[in-house]
Amino acid sequence: MPPETNSAALPSPTFNIVKRRLSFFGLTLDECIQVFFGGNAFVAVVILGLITYFLFREGAEFFGQNRQNLTVYRQAGLEYVDFMRRQEQAHTALTRDLFELRMRAVSDMTTRQGLTLAEANQRLASFDDYAGRFDDAIGPLRGMVADLTEVATAIKTKFNINQDKLEEREQLQSAGRTVEANAVKVEPVDFASEIAPILATRDAYLENNRVLAAEFAKLVEQVPAAPTPKLQGAVERFKVKVKAYVATFPSIEAEMAAWDFRKSVPLWKAFSAFIFGRQWLTASFWQDWYGVVPLFVGSLMVSMVALFLAIPLGVGAAVYVNQIASLREQRFIKPCIEFISAFPSVVLGFFGIAVLGEALRALSQVTWLQWLPGFPIAERLNALTAGCLLGLIAIPTIFTLAEDALQNVPRAFKEASYALGATRLQTITKIVVPAGLSGIISAILLGLGRVIGETMVVLLCAGNRIAIPDFTEGLSAFVQPVHTMTGIVAQEMGEVVRGGIHYRALFVVGIFLFFLSLGINFLAQKIVRRYRISIG
Amino acid sequence: MSAPTFSASMDPSTKSIRTTSPSPTAPEGKPSAAVAPTLIDIENLDFHYGATKALHGITLKVPDRQVTAFIGPSGCGKSTLLRCLNRMNDLIDGTRIGAGSIKIRGVDIYQRDVDVIELRKRVGMVFQKSNPFPKSIYENITYGLRLQGIKDKGRLDEVVEKSLRGAALWDEVKDRLHASGLGLSGGQQQRLCIARTIAVEPEIILMDEPCSALDPIATAKVEELIHELKLKYTIVIVTHNMQQAARCSDKTAFFYLGKLVEFAPTRTIFMNPENPQTEAYVSGRFG
Numbered sequence: 001m002p003p004e005t006n007s008a009a010l011p012s013p014t015f016n017i018v019k020r021r022l023s024f025f026g027l028t029l030d031e032c033i034q035v036f037f038g039g040n041a042f043v044a045v046v047i048l049g050l051i052t053y054f055l056f057r058e059g060a061e062f063f064g065q066n067r068q069n070l071t072v073y074r075q076a077g078l079e080y081v082d083f084m085r086r087q088e089q090a091h092t093a094l095t096r097d098l099f100e101l102r103m104r105a106v107s108d109m110t111t112r113q114g115l116t117l118a119e120a121n122q123r124l125a126s127f128d129d130y131a132g133r134f135d136d137a138i139g140p141l142r143g144m145v146a147d148l149t150e151v152a153t154a155i156k157t158k159f160n161i162n163q164d165k166l167e168e169r170e171q172l173q174s175a176g177r178t179v180e181a182n183a184v185k186v187e188p189v190d191f192a193s194e195i196a197p198i199l200a201t202r203d204a205y206l207e208n209n210r211v212l213a214a215e216f217a218k219l220v221e222q223v224p225a226a227p228t229p230k231l232q233g234a235v236e237r238f239k240v241k242v243k244a245y246v247a248t249f250p251s252i253e254a255e256m257a258a259w260d261f262r263k264s265v266p267l268w269k270a271f272s273a274f275i276f277g278r279q280w281l282t283a284s285f286w287q288d289w290y291g292v293v294p295l296f297v298g299s300l301m302v303s304m305v306a307l308f309l310a311i312p313l314g315v316g317a318a319v320y321v322n323q324i325a326s327l328r329e330q331r332f333i334k335p336c337i338e339f340i341s342a343f344p345s346v347v348l349g350f351f352g353i354a355v356l357g358e359a360l361r362a363l364s365q366v367t368w369l370q371w372l373p374g375f376p377i378a379e380r381l382n383a384l385t386a387g388c389l390l391g392l393i394a395i396p397t398i399f400t401l402a403e404d405a406l407q408n409v410p411r412a413f414k415e416a417s418y419a420l421g422a423t424r425l426q427t428i429t430k431i432v433v434p435a436g437l438s439g440i441i442s443a444i445l446l447g448l449g450r451v452i453g454e455t456m457v458v459l460l461c462a463g464n465r466i467a468i469p470d471f472t473e474g475l476s477a478f479v480q481p482v483h484t485m486t487g488i489v490a491q492e493m494g495e496v497v498r499g500g501i502h503y504r505a506l507f508v509v510g511i512f513l514f515f516l517s518l519g520i521n522f523l524a525q526k527i528v529r530r531y532r533i534s535i536g
Numbered sequence: 537m538s539a540p541t542f543s544a545s546m547d548p549s550t551k552s553i554r555t556t557s558p559s560p561t562a563p564e565g566k567p568s569a570a571v572a573p574t575l576i577d578i579e580n581l582d583f584h585y586g587a588t589k590a591l592h593g594i595t596l597k598v599p600d601r602q603v604t605a606f607i608g609p610s611g612c613g614k615s616t617l618l619r620c621l622n623r624m625n626d627l628i629d630g631t632r633i634g635a636g637s638i639k640i641r642g643v644d645i646y647q648r649d650v651d652v653i654e655l656r657k658r659v660g661m662v663f664q665k666s667n668p669f670p671k672s673i674y675e676n677i678t679y680g681l682r683l684q685g686i687k688d689k690g691r692l693d694e695v696v697e698k699s700l701r702g703a704a705l706w707d708e709v710k711d712r713l714h715a716s717g718l719g720l721s722g723g724q725q726q727r728l729c730i731a732r733t734i735a736v737e738p739e740i741i742l743m744d745e746p747c748s749a750l751d752p753i754a755t756a757k758v759e760e761l762i763h764e765l766k767l768k769y770t771i772v773i774v775t776h777n778m779q780q781a782a783r784c785s786d787k788t789a790f791f792y793l794g795k796l797v798e799f800a801p802t803r804t805i806f807m808n809p810e811n812p813q814t815e816a817y818v819s820g821r822f823g
């Protein structure tokens with residue numbers, strides 16, 4: 001037999017490497033596990049996408065509605081009346097100046113010149129007389145504004161009732177109840193004829209303006225001499241202000257002449273009225289404004305206070321724990337700081353109202369601290385109180401991330417520094433912290449992101465007054481109550497009509513916050529990547 | 537300017553590493569050490585990492601202005617001993633000297649009144665992995681001087697050039713002194729580290745496997761440099777590479793399991809070792 005046949009006849013060992021398959025629904029176990037984990041990741045992405053989509057869908061319509069809101073403001077003549085109102089309010093501000101002047105004069109006279117209150121009042125009699133005449137001068141304009149306000153409000157109300165009726169009819173029609181739908185009577189508002197009475201006051205207004213200008217020109221001349229020598233400067237400033245005020249009349253008249261209720265409001269106005277709007281005013285009898293500026297400023301101020309506290313504390317603690325502390329200290333300090341984040345923020349807010357706010361106010365009444373700006377504090381709940389608590393919230397974030405950043409600084413840098421004869425402090429300040437700086441900065445940014453998004457503490461402790469704080473007095477603006485973007489959404493979302501302009505405005509605030517956080521996080525990551533030191 | 541000596545800078549401020557005056561080392565009378573005076577005198581040294589004893593009764597005299605190599609298998613304690621010489625081990629928690637002493641020019645560097653910062657200025661160190669700071673080449677070299685408060689630009693420029701020339705790096709980097717030190721190649725980085733070390737003008741340079749991460753060409757350059765440096769500095773080098781020890785060093789110490797097995801002129805260690813363990817190691821039978 002030839003050898004080939006011989007070997008073929010031998011039972012060849014099987015080379016079986018085919019995997020045995022255990023299958024469920026046609027998938028092997030491995031594939032099932034893959035599907036499970038992949039599915040989880042996918043669901044997370046889908047949910048994120050849905051949230052973003054929903055946020056934008058609900059928010060986007062705001063701008064259309066706001067444009068409508070502004071259009072009605074114009075067509076019903078509210079805008080026109082507001083020109084006059086602003087003129088009147090500027091005068092009120094001047095009257096307030098006079099009033100303040102008087103207060104200072106009284107305090108001057110009683111404290112420095114040793115007069116009694118009665119005597120002081122007597123000396124100020126002529127000043128009071130002048131102040132009264134100055135205030136009365138605006139009387140005719142004030143009356144005109146009051147009258148026109150009523151007319152304009154009536155037009156707007158009529159329009160709104162019509163809108164409601166239209167909506168009702170549409171609802172009935174879509175429900176198939178045509179008969180009832182037709183029974184709803186809608187009379188379209190004819191703005192041209194409605195605002196005719198307002199525009200008719202024009203000549204009277206112009207005439208009145210001329211009288212006013214002459215009156216004020218006279219009043220400027222009659223400004224009494226300063227009640228005390230110290231106030232001479234203030235009186236001069238007042239005169240200048242009055243002259244400037246009269247000088248604005250022609251421009252107001254020009255604006256009013258150019259005003260036309262038929263002019264349509266461009267869409268960008270709806271955007272800019274939101275982004276640059278300095279008023280957030282809702283459910284007002286006159287006109288609703290959705291301007292994000294006061295809320296944004298509030299959020300920013302609270303965050304600044306928080307970072308002002310949290311950066312030194314968080315970064316300092318990180319440097320200490322990472323570079324200086326003994327192992328035992330590390331084991332004690334780290335959990336302690338991380339424990340802060342275990343407090344529910346509502347508990348912190350509670351603490352802020354009950355303890356911190358009171359304590360700060362009590363502290364602000366200590367006499368030898370009066371040199372601090374804003375002391376004594378008038379409001380218990382304000383940007384400072386909320387900021388302090390938010391700082392507490394930001395500390396663990398900043399501490400943990402900054403400590404990580406320092407931990408990532410290669411040990412070799414430190415050793416090289418020591419080997420060149422550096423002290424520990426020199427090594428920390430010249431090598432370790434600069435090498436970890438990018439990480440520290442991104443830690444601070446993420447802390448800022450945490451603070452901007454925090455809601456409960458600011459809702460409870462920031463005082464919730466929707467107004468831009470008065471920055472003319474410098475740092476004392478920080479002890480005024482503010483409202484924040486997160487706070488307003490949490491506070492008002494429960495009370496608004498679904499689908500209404502207010503509801504949508506809150507969504508847009510949410511979108512604004514979303515972009516803000518996104519930007520901050522993006523920046524933080526970018527900084528870490530860009531400046532990461534290569535270890536080599 | 538020659539390298540400062542311990543006895544030369546005895547002004548009472550920070551210059552001295554010890555407040556008591558050092559006495560010059562008495563010559564011990566060994567014929568091999570008689571050629572060069574002893575600079576570092578290690579006597580009966582025990583060293584502990586926590587509960588582990590890493591060095592057992594090491595006695596060794598490092599000669600002045602010569603290259604002394606420490607060889608031995610991994611974990612034999614040679615790097616530990618090296619790091620004892622400028623007290624770098626102080627940075628590691630739980631380390632301590634159990635017994636014995638290390639004297640440099642007769643000054644016990646583990647005395648309580650020793651200023652460790654001053655010691656490290658005199659005993660520089662080059663590490664296994666090149667570790668330039670994430671700063672410019674110029675700043676890397678001037679770092680040690682700036683720590684000492686030297687701000688004079690002219691002086692710094694001068695030192696930078698001198699140190700880079702001393703480390704045979706000047707021609708390669710003179711046009712980019714303000715570029716990052718991390719942008720250099722591995723061999724250049726290591727020579728930058730050497731330049732940084734000699735910029736503070738130490739008396740002793742400790743090298744902890746300085747070439748282990750370098751390719752042969754870069755290694756040859758560093759070895760060449762070692763030959764030049766030994767004219768001015770006392771060098772102690774730890775190496776895994778026995779050829780390197782044979783090429784660069786004057787004396788070689790062989791360590792095994794935390795003990796000094798043999799210490800002799802390099803020729804003797806490689807050609808005619810006394811101890812059979814040394815012979816087995818240098819001929820490559822273990823390690």
